[in-house]
Amino acid sequence: MKNYKFGVMMKSLLLAGLIASPAVIADTIKLGAAVSLSGKYSTAGNHTKKGYDLGVKYVNSMGGVAVNGKTYDLEIVYYDDESTPARGASLAERLILRDKVSFMLGPYSSGLTKAIAPVTEKHGVPMVEANGASRSLFNQGYKYMFAVLSTSEQYLQEAVNQIALKAGKPASEITVALAIENDPFSQDIRAGVLDDVNRHGMKVVIDDKLPRDLSDMTSTLVKVKALKPDLLVVSGHSKGAALSVRQMNDLGVSVNMLAMTHCESAKLHDKEKFGNLADYALCAAQWSPSVSSEGAVFGTAGNYSSIFNDTYGYVPPYQAAESTAAVIVMADAITRANSLDKDAVRDALAATDLSTFYGQIRFSEAGNNIAKPMILRQLIDGKYYVVAPANVAEAELVYPRP
Template sequence: MPASLVAAFIGTLGSVGVAPAGEDVIILGAAVSLTGKYAQNGANTKNGYEFAVRKINDRGGIEIGGTSYKLVVHYFDDESTPARGTELAERLIQQDGVKYILGPYSSGLTKAILPVVEKHKVPMVEANGAARELFTKGYRYIFAVLSTSDQYLTPVIDLAAEHAEELGKTPETLTVALAIENDSFAQDVRAGVLADIERHGMRCVIDDQLPPELNDMSVTLAKVKALRPDVLVISGHEKGALTAISQIKALKVYVPILAMTHCDSAQIAEKLGDAAEYALCAQQWHRSLGYKDEVFGTAEDFAKEFKDAYNYEAPYQSAQSAAAVHVFAEAFKRAQSLDPEKVRDALAATELQSFYGPVKFDASGRNVAKSVVLSQVQGGKYVVVAPAQWAAGKPIIPRPPNRSLLPARAKAKPSAPRRRSRARRGSSASRRARSIA
């Protein structure tokens, strides 16, 4: 099907929250990635928007000046390309008369449409553009519910420092390898990790850029085998996460600490099983966190209802997308107006406690009230292990190694007799892993 027809089809049939004829509505516009390389998280974004619209409308909608309004979202497929996203933002505002925008998926696509919403002075609440550069241009109409990407994996370096003794080292002697996609989000992740490496006095021994197609990490993994870093940090969206876990297993690579972004939306535990065990994963939100609000209930309530609606576990991308709709709804209520400038001012004054976490914007539109959490795949589940206030379990460091993946230095001495090796209950590395587990 030609791209133009796909977009027209989605624009016609992709509206959510359509009210019966005669009802008052507030129309939100959204260009999201339903095809192309971001399609998986584009769908997660759209599902989060849909879920929130239904919840808010089922509660009676939004009352402004004594009139109840229902939310409606008009969707188009940006095909995961900035040029198409820019074109569709113009269409939504200029042709369709949309006065309020929900953001796309990814920092790159958010960056592409920002000049459009600024030019037309249309407020946008976005949930999936985390790069810091979005908030350094003086834009007034962007409001982001998520934490910026430089924060994603910095807790990993802190954990490594805390557990250096279990690795037989001090923090200053730990070595770190990076494999990072060349986009604004991942490069922000890299910057945050490098700053923490320097703060702890560690050493970065590999600083590689992932290939554009994110389908091969073998060059980097060969270096990891040779240099044996203590920590391997990977950021390459969903495809990069799946490629990393698959090739680490296939190439029999072992690192004591493995950390990455986009674990849960890539479903590394569900798709790759034991190979994903003990990977540390950056997450904006998790169902075990103690957040709640009057619309969605607790984080756990949201997770259960989302799974009932869509038949899969809610990734944080869906949760934060739902939160974006919630923030818009609350701003309409406080503004008691549909004037975009008054809604923009109400958004700027947001101080909201939600199932997703606290939301408060600084002058640049960043949410400065919430932090990223770190989970670890344990028994096929994503268990929050940091920060301590939200931890549901303890991090298992170093990763208990699959003996077939152990480098020679960590294996039992080959000269030891077989029976004696059993009596000694395995290598020092495996005993250390059991004691930590």
């Protein structure tokens, strides 16, 4: 009996502690983020952090977030997850329990998001993530995770639609070759492409799963040379993108349409390193500075791009843009919830319908953004041009690849 009373007392003390939790001391709302500042994702992780920082800076400079008639500044507590999932999960735990952050922003990559989501879910902390696109994140029934980006199976679907339009022959005669890495994320991309290929009734002539420790693509590319497919789809992170353009050139392989992912992170546009090897490749992107979307905080996509460029000295890659968008979405949801209560903000997030420079954002039941399409950009002489979908295209797709 005594013990029971003691338990109740402790509980109410704890509750009191939680209510007066130091998350809102002074006039800031603490957001937590574990991003990869070192390790193999450090390049993209740094883009993510810069995107978050710019988002916070602009939200604060525009008056911050108003809750119950009081305005708060946003502040982010960062940790470096060293590109390791286990570290990411423990840092999320630490952010929530020790640093007592109110809400979370996502890490970089699907793998890290997969590691962190169960932790935020357990503690009921809403997380807006911007860099985890794997389809497998959205069939776990997570209630507190929201993603501003398009999911992985959408990455190259547009390329399939384009070959259907451009090939100039019935879909049943169009041949497609797939060279896609054997990891969950890339295989999601493959599943999406296959869905569309089957829907059009095209024929898959090569379906190679590239090994994770990819070092040579000769056998796959000679197959491409032999079978001359209309469309070659390559996805194997940056190493797959870099290796395939290098080896296609060395083996004298050419296809009418080459669609890839990770062109930007492989720096295929860097003419000093790749020359014109990757010219006319189609690259999947979440966002581009030239898309015609706009929102309240940054205005148009182009405007965001120039602000980013002025601040950090380079054109924002989509990893940075979507990270900024996550901050905007979080600020919007807190404002609409008019409360710092975790569940109220979660519900506000679920009801989000927001125009941003990054595109329209509206979440499905599973938490992924269903309002923004993936775009396809063509790389010509070191520059990317949006060529699909038609409503955001800035240039005509060059087909066949010269």
